[in-house]
Amino acid sequence: MDKLVRRLLFSVDPERAHDWALRCLDTAAWLGWSNGLAAGTPDEAVELMGLRFPNRVGSAAGIDKNADHIRGLTALGFGFIEVGTVTPRAQAGNERPRLFRVPDRRAVINRLGFNNAGMDYALDRLAATPSDAVVGVNIGKNRDTPMTGAVNDYVQAFERVHGYADYVAVNLSSPNTPGLRALQAGDALHELLGELKARQRRLANEQARYVPLVVKIAPDMADDELVTLARALVAAEVDGVTATNTTTDHASVADARHGDETGGVSGAPLMAPSTAVLARLRAIVGPQLPIIGVGGVLTGEDAEAKRCAGADLVQVYTGLVYRGPRLVREMRGSMAQPSTHPE
Ligand SMILES: Cc1cc2nc3c(=O)[nH]c(=O)nc-3n(C[C@H](O)[C@H](O)[C@H](O)COP(=O)(O)O)c2cc1C
Numbered sequence: 214m215d216k217l218v219r220r221l222l223f224s225v226d227p228e229r230a231h232d233w234a235l236r237c238l239d240t241a242a243w244l245g246w247s248n249g250l251a252a253g254t255p256d257e258a259v260e261l262m263g264l265r266f267p268n269r270v271g272s273a274a275g276i277d278k279n280a281d282h283i284r285g286l287t288a289l290g291f292g293f294i295e296v297g298t299v300t301p302r303a304q305a306g307n308e309r310p311r312l313f314r315v316p317d318r319r320a321v322i323n324r325l326g327f328n329n330a331g332m333d334y335a336l337d338r339l340a341a342t343p344s345d346a347v348v349g350v351n352i353g354k355n356r357d358t359p360m361t362g363a364v365n366d367y368v369q370a371f372e373r374v375h376g377y378a379d380y381v382a383v384n385l386s387s388p389n390t391p392g393l394r395a396l397q398a399g400d401a402l403h404e405l406l407g408e409l410k411a412r413q414r415r416l417a418n419e420q421a422r423y424v425p426l427v428v429k430i431a432p433d434m435a436d437d438e439l440v441t442l443a444r445a446l447v448a449a450e451v452d453g454v455t456a457t458n459t460t461t462d463h464a465s466v467a468d469a470r471h472g473d474e475t476g477g478v479s480g481a482p483l484m485a486p487s488t489a490v491l492a493r494l495r496a497i498v499g500p501q502l503p504i505i506g507v508g509g510v511l512t513g514e515d516a517e518a519k520r521c522a523g524a525d526l527v528q529v530y531t532g533l534v535y536r537g538p539r540l541v542r543e544m545r546g547s548m549a550q551p552s553t554h555p556e
Pocket of ligand 1: 276312481
């Protein structure tokens with residue numbers, strides 16, 4: 214990124230900088246300045262989960278919480294855009310400040326807590342913004358919904374978004390909604406996946422439209438927990454898995470400014486642990502199940518490493534904060550190469 218732009222953005226509050234950057238992106242797309250970046254080559258396109266992705270690089274959930282920036286992100290060259298996390302009802306999220314840069318580690322800590330304008334708003338935006346990219350919607354539960362009602366929140370969100378999303382990502386791994394990660398195991402997981410798959414099949418019959426279900430997992434699991442979860446995901450016949458969300462392990466940032474802020478760590482320190490989870494996941498589930506790799510990508514080589522570890526698609530968030538839009542092209546360049554991961 215142009216050093217001046219980066220300095221400007223880093224001089225203001227991170228949430229405000231995020232909003233400015235996305236608004237500039239939308240304006241650039243509207244003026245046609247960035248539209249050329251989206252042009253791909255046919256060999257970049259890939260078929261997965263019954264969808265055609267123009268390329269393998271996606272914008273990770275959290276960048277566009279309310280589906281306001283699909284046009285700008287498409288023009289930037291992403292092959293897929295995951296909007297959300299969207300919850301059934303609007304909610305404000307945690308108190309500010311809740312987003313922190315840790316520049317000397319090229320990391321970010323966030324405890325946003327699913328701030329979003331709610332499902333009605335997101336559906337309006339999705340309906341108003343057709344895109345050449347694949348558009349997934351990441352869904353979650355409202356904070357004030359008790360855990361006994363969590364399944365209902367996800368099912369409701371899935372049913373409502375069904376007509377608007379190319380795929381739905383089920384977020385079970387944000388560290389900033391109390392109790393959410395408990396849904397990654399045991400009866401809670403079993404019940405949730407059973408209900409979602411039942412709805413998916415019923416809606417596919419009624420509306421002649423199959424919407425793939427992808428489950429997004431955390432990087433902070435013991436190996437036996439990951440094995441159990443991966444087997445449950447295969448048994449439930451989910452259509453894909455995203456590995457991973459942010460980590461609650463702050464060891465890599467502990468001695469840095471803001472390192473002690475509560476929240477999930479993303480960016481460079483997440484690359485190794487997240488890719489290790491991805492590789493382990495691939496080994497457990499075998500070659501068929503589509504995996505979206507995300508966590509710590511700051512260069513084209515990082516994206517390639519995710520692919521070698523077993524990712525079919527790769528997403529990015531924090532890398533954009535530190536490297537800017539050029540990272541998308543860099544990732545696409547390295548992802549267009551044939552992978553060593555057996556498909
Ligand atoms: C500020 C911020 C907000 C995020 N919000 C969400 C979210 O709403 N839902 C979600 O599934 N992941 C969310 N994430 C996690 C990212 O999608 C991604 O999994 C994680 O940041 C690791 O990728 P990265 O190192 O490229 O940032 C968020 C991450 C950041 C930094």
